[in-house]
Amino acid sequence: DARVTQTPRHKVTEMGQEVTMRCQPILGHNTVFWYRQTMMQGLELLAYFRNRAPLDDSGMPKDRFSAEMPDATLATLKIQPSEPRDSAVYFCASGPGTGAPEETQYFGPGTRLLVL
Amino acid sequence: ELKVEQNPLFLSMQEGKNYTIYCNYSTTSDRLYWYRQDPGKSLESLFVLLSNGAVKQEGRLMASLDTKARLSTLHITAAVHDLSATYFCAVDPTGTASKLTFGTGTRLQVTL
Numbered sequence: 001d002a003r004v005t006q007t008p009r010h011k012v013t014e015m016g017q018e019v020t021m022r023c024q025p026i027l028g029h030n031t032v033f034w035y036r037q038t039m040m041q042g043l044e045l046l047a048y049f050r051n052r053a054p055l056d057d058s059g060m061p062k063d064r065f066s067a068e069m070p071d072a073t074l075a076t077l078k079i080q081p082s083e084p085r086d087s088a089v090y091f092c093a094s095g096p097g098t099g100a101p102e103e104t105q106y107f108g109p110g111t112r113l114l115v116l
Numbered sequence: 117e118l119k120v121e122q123n124p125l126f127l128s129m130q131e132g133k134n135y136t137i138y139c140n141y142s143t144t145s146d147r148l149y150w151y152r153q154d155p156g157k158s159l160e161s162l163f164v165l166l167s168n169g170a171v172k173q174e175g176r177l178m179a180s181l182d183t184k185a186r187l188s189t190l191h192i193t194a195a196v197h198d199l200s201a202t203y204f205c206a207v208d209p210t211g212t213a214s215k216l217t218f219g220t221g222t223r224l225q226v227t228l
Binding site for chain 1: 216
């Protein structure tokens with residue numbers, strides 16, 4: 001059963017602390033996406049990678065957020081320092097990246113982050 | 117800036133009734149996606165619509181795409197409680213299943 005996995009599923013932290021979220025894409029998928037979901041802004045694309053290379057991170061606040069793919073099975077999203085306005089659900093998604101017409105993105109369960 | 121708007125934002129309907137959710141987008145795109153999200157859960161892909169006039173059906177849900185009008189619809193036939201969820205459309209003007217811009221979502225509540 002191929003699924004995107006994310007850890008942790010829930011995180012409560014205090015303002016100023018570093019937060020690291022991890023994602024394991026579906027095996028064989030070469031495209032990875034990070035989204036943020038809030039009530040006010042909805043679903044926003046933060047960054048995405050293809051073959052581990054960052055292709056677009058224009059949706060990500062550069063001063064405190066960073067995204068990396070240390071290897072093909074792990075993507076990370078870090079926030080340092082965290083702020084209360086970062087409270088949201090962060091989704092990772094992956095896609096095969098084959099360019100097939102019906103290709104879609106497969107979402108992980110999300111990390112629910114609360115910054116106090 | 118690409119804008120994707122859905123209406124209604126919230127829909128309460130009785131079981132057995134029919135209704136349509138609308139998705140309008142502001143730029144040319146030949147590819148449109150529909151996703152479902154249950155409360156507190158992840159997003160599940162429902163449909164990928166690839167061209168003008170495309171129609172896809174799965175159970176009580178039918179999605180269509182009119183690229184000239186920049187409009188997609190998600191039609192619900194004879195709603196059942198299990199369809200209660202939030203439905204999102206998303207547009208990908210790049211045609212690469214990459215830079216998806218999501219709509220605001222339509223929260224559907226089907227009552228007995």
